[in-house]
Amino acid sequence: MRLRFTKMQGLGNDFVVLDGVRQPIALSREQLRRLADRHFGVGCDQILLVEPAPRPGVDFRYRIFNADGMEVEQCGNGARCFARFVHEKGLTAKREIRVETRGGVITPRLEGDGWVTVDMGVPRFEPGEIPFLAERRSLTYALEVNGAVREVSVLSVGNPHAVQIVDDVDAAPVEQEGPLIERHPRFPQRVNAGYVQVLDRRRVRLRVYERGAGETLACGTGACAAVVAGIQRGRLDSEVAVSTRGGELRIRWEGEGRPVWMTGPAETVFEGEIEI
Numbered sequence: 001m002r003l004r005f006t007k008m009q010g011l012g013n014d015f016v017v018l019d020g021v022r023q024p025i026a027l028s029r030e031q032l033r034r035l036a037d038r039h040f041g042v043g044c045d046q047i048l049l050v051e052p053a054p055r056p057g058v059d060f061r062y063r064i065f066n067a068d069g070m071e072v073e074q075c076g077n078g079a080r081c082f083a084r085f086v087h088e089k090g091l092t093a094k095r096e097i098r099v100e101t102r103g104g105v106i107t108p109r110l111e112g113d114g115w116v117t118v119d120m121g122v123p124r125f126e127p128g129e130i131p132f133l134a135e136r137r138s139l140t141y142a143l144e145v146n147g148a149v150r151e152v153s154v155l156s157v158g159n160p161h162a163v164q165i166v167d168d169v170d171a172a173p174v175e176q177e178g179p180l181i182e183r184h185p186r187f188p189q190r191v192n193a194g195y196v197q198v199l200d201r202r203r204v205r206l207r208v209y210e211r212g213a214g215e216t217l218a219c220g221t222g223a224c225a226a227v228v229a230g231i232q233r234g235r236l237d238s239e240v241a242v243s244t245r246g247g248e249l250r251i252r253w254e255g256e257g258r259p260v261w262m263t264g265p266a267e268t269v270f271e272g273e274i275e276i
């Protein structure tokens, strides 16, 4: 089968984006993995499949597949690319778009400068909603990793995150412990492992070892989760600039029960076709 795709990126977190509105697309896990493979396919961290609205009240559905072929609930950098994609492809003229994901409805808005602001929904903290195995909700949890105990905030911003505050992200054991946290037995559906360094109350540095993709240059939901965790732990104000290896995101959160907002860039890199 010949497949047309658009390669996009948000802060270097890269995507193969597929138009499932004009033609139905169903790919096997094997085909998804091949598409994402950087040697044998196109190469990307996630594949985004844009589909027609499944019900009234939303404009589209967008599905997210990690590079390992697993379908997941949410993707922040992907949400900004999704918004640019549906505009560039002429699928909508709306600048504020309601889109259904597995992790809930989110609302990206195209800004005048080409950046995109996204209402990412309300963060959740109950262990069962993440899902995380714990007797009760807590501000932080002691997680045993490779014989050491790590203090983590655990929350869902549509998808699951375990966030540690570290002194220096460059020295954090992202490559060594990230995979162990991702598959830790207390996370039955695995987890994204974030490492955040607080520079001051309005600036942080962040690295994320993503579930199903490994460390990426940036993770949008990881940035939301890190800021929410930092605010809850009394270390951050409500508006924070998050610096990642791929660039900067702005995150805003006014507190429990309120949505988290993310603003950042999104870009088309090239169009292509592949036999899959």
Ligand SMILES: N[C@@H](CCC[C@H](N)C(=O)O)C(=O)O
Residues within 6 Å of the ligand: 013, 045, 046, 064, 066, 072, 073, 074, 075, 076, 077, 078, 159, 160, 192, 210, 211, 212, 213, 216, 218, 219, 220, 221, 222
């Ligand atoms: N890169 C994304 C997150 C993609 C999904 C994540 N790896 C998961 O498995 O939940 C982002 O920008 O949020």
